[in-house]
Amino acid sequence: MNTHRLSSTDADFDARLDALTAWSEERDSEVTERVHAIIQDVRRRGDAALVEYTNRFDRRQATDMAELVIDADALQAALARIPAAHREALEIAAERVRSYHRRQLTESWQYRDEDGTLLGQQVTALDRAGLYVPGGKAAYPSSVLMNAIPAQVAGVGEVVMVSPSPDGELNDTVLAAAAIAGVSRVLSIGGAQAVAALAYGTETVPAVDKIVGPGNIYVAEAKRQVFGKVGIDMIAGPSEIVVVCDGHSDPDWIAMDLFSQAEHDEEAQAILLCPDAAFIDAVQASMARLVTTLERETIIRTSMADRGALILTRDLNEAIEVVNRLAPEHLELSMADAEQWAKKVRHAGAIFLGRHTPEALGDYCAGPNHVLPTSATARFSSPLGVYDFQKRSSLIGCSPAGASRLAAVASPLARSEGLTAHARSAEYRLIES
Ligand SMILES: NC(=O)c1ccc[n+]([C@@H]2O[C@H](COP(=O)([O-])OP(=O)(O)OC[C@H]3O[C@@H](n4cnc5c(N)ncnc54)[C@H](O)[C@@H]3O)[C@@H](O)[C@H]2O)c1
Ligand SMILES: N[C@H](CO)Cc1c[nH]c[nH+]1
Numbered sequence: 001m002n003t004h005r006l007s008s009t010d011a012d013f014d015a016r017l018d019a020l021t022a023w024s025e026e027r028d029s030e031v032t033e034r035v036h037a038i039i040q041d042v043r044r045r046g047d048a049a050l051v052e053y054t055n056r057f058d059r060r061q062a063t064d065m066a067e068l069v070i071d072a073d074a075l076q077a078a079l080a081r082i083p084a085a086h087r088e089a090l091e092i093a094a095e096r097v098r099s100y101h102r103r104q105l106t107e108s109w110q111y112r113d114e115d116g117t118l119l120g121q122q123v124t125a126l127d128r129a130g131l132y133v134p135g136g137k138a139a140y141p142s143s144v145l146m147n148a149i150p151a152q153v154a155g156v157g158e159v160v161m162v163s164p165s166p167d168g169e170l171n172d173t174v175l176a177a178a179a180i181a182g183v184s185r186v187l188s189i190g191g192a193q194a195v196a197a198l199a200y201g202t203e204t205v206p207a208v209d210k211i212v213g214p215g216n217i218y219v220a221e222a223k224r225q226v227f228g229k230v231g232i233d234m235i236a237g238p239s240e241i242v243v244v245c246d247g248h249s250d251p252d253w254i255a256m257d258l259f260s261q262a263e264h265d266e267e268a269q270a271i272l273l274c275p276d277a278a279f280i281d282a283v284q285a286s287m288a289r290l291v292t293t294l295e296r297e298t299i300i301r302t303s304m305a306d307r308g309a310l311i312l313t314r315d316l317n318e319a320i321e322v323v324n325r326l327a328p329e330h331l332e333l334s335m336a337d338a339e340q341w342a343k344k345v346r347h348a349g350a351i352f353l354g355r356h357t358p359e360a361l362g363d364y365c366a367g368p369n370h371v372l373p374t375s376a377t378a379r380f381s382s383p384l385g386v387y388d389f390q391k392r393s394s395l396i397g398c399s400p401a402g403a404s405r406l407a408a409v410a411s412p413l414a415r416s417e418g419l420t421a422h423a424r425s426a427e428y429r430l431i432e433s
């Protein structure tokens with residue numbers, strides 16, 4: 001199977017690794033410009049532009065935005081229609097995701113200092129959040145749960161869910177997941193146009209305060225461009241997996257774990273790091289044999305040929321150093337003592353510990369969120385969580401004695417900044433002793 005083979009001892013290793021993980025400049029600027037044009041158009045022309053782009057990119061024939069709105073009755077009908085086994089799996093996954101995310105809920109807190117001054121933080125939920133559920137090359141009911149449940153746990157006032165339906169094929173499991181997660185309305189739109197509509201609002205789509213959720217390169221770039229007008233959770237673009245293996249796992253397992261992310265998108269990235277050259281050969285042989293058994297063989301082959309890699313490292317310590325440099329979305333530690341090795345990992349969206357923890361279990365039902373930072377943004381971003389739907393206001397309530405004591409500190413500082421009104425405002429609160 002065609003994929004990149006690298007060794008950390010190669011003279012050009014650093015350059016090859018950088019090239020493998022970077023997007024080409026042309027690709028970058030082509031996507032940036034295209035997305036910018038779509039956002040401006042939707043901002044200017046609202047629903048009319050939204051319908052046009054949806055017809056073009058999702059091969060729809062809508063004449064009006066009303067045709068792209070899926071109401072609560074349709075969501076409930078889908079829930080009633082899906083096979084019982086799918087409904088049960090969705091409900092179990094939803095409960096595990098809810099139970100995990102409840103632990104993330106932050107409460108308001110406050111205390112009084114020795115002068116009786118109150119200090120604290122008041123935590124509130126967002127008024128309105130936009131949830132992006134991808135739907136171009138695959139349907140993602142699991143992403144409905146991963147987006148909507150933390151929002152619900154946080155107590156968001158209103159959620160607006162968008163998800164494209166290419167060729168007008170509405171996915172029943174996506175709609176059923178929305179019903180289970182308490183979403184009351186879904187808009188069948190996607191891509192940069194949906195992100196623009198959520199950010200700026202149109203006649204039909206209400207403007208939201210924050211847009212969360214994963215998507216392809218157009219969605220990720222659109223979120224980046226509307227940041228500032230609205231909040232965003234992170235850059236959650238094409239999927240990535242890095243597997244570190246000590247060479248003692250079943251090569252078929254490792255091959256399939258790599259494929260599990262490569263199959264998302266031609267632009268997904270799957271990389272193996274291992275200090276055992278013979279094991280890497282065995283994984284490559286497994287890949288060649290197994291890929292022909294998969295429906296998404298073409299996507300996997302493209303992803304592995306363009307962006308995949310099997311990398312020989314000097315030892316496991318060096319493999320972890322490469323991990324920290326890549327800061328991958330998903331990291332699988334398929335090795336003995338995985339918990340100990342995980343302590344050396346500084347940058348990864350999610351860490352899967354041991355041979356029996358394939359990344360795929362995290363995608364659906366382990367409990368943690370599968371919306372994770374990509375493109376090395378795990379250096380500064382975290383998994384989607386309840387905290388993304390909450391914000392904090394500081395609380396300061398001075399007692400007369402406390403105000404007087406603080407004024408004595410604030411006044412000279414304000415005067416040193418030349419801000420006399422600040423100083424005098426504080427000084428009014430001084431109590432002569
Ligand atoms: N990082 C994460 O947490 C995470 C989670 C789940 C999925 N994913 C990733 O999400 C992505 C889903 O991608 P998808 O394509 O299946 O669905 P998507 O909904 O993200 O994208 C589909 C939309 O992309 C737009 N689009 C497609 N081609 C375009 C073009 N040439 N010009 C302008 N717009 C275009 C269209 O509007 C279309 O509706 C995958 O890359 C997958 O790996 C990431
Ligand atoms: N692996 C994806 C995040 O990169 C999430 C997902 C959903 N369904 C399958 N996989």
Ligand SMILES: [Zn+2]
Nearest residue numbers: 239260261363
């Ligand atoms: Zn996945």
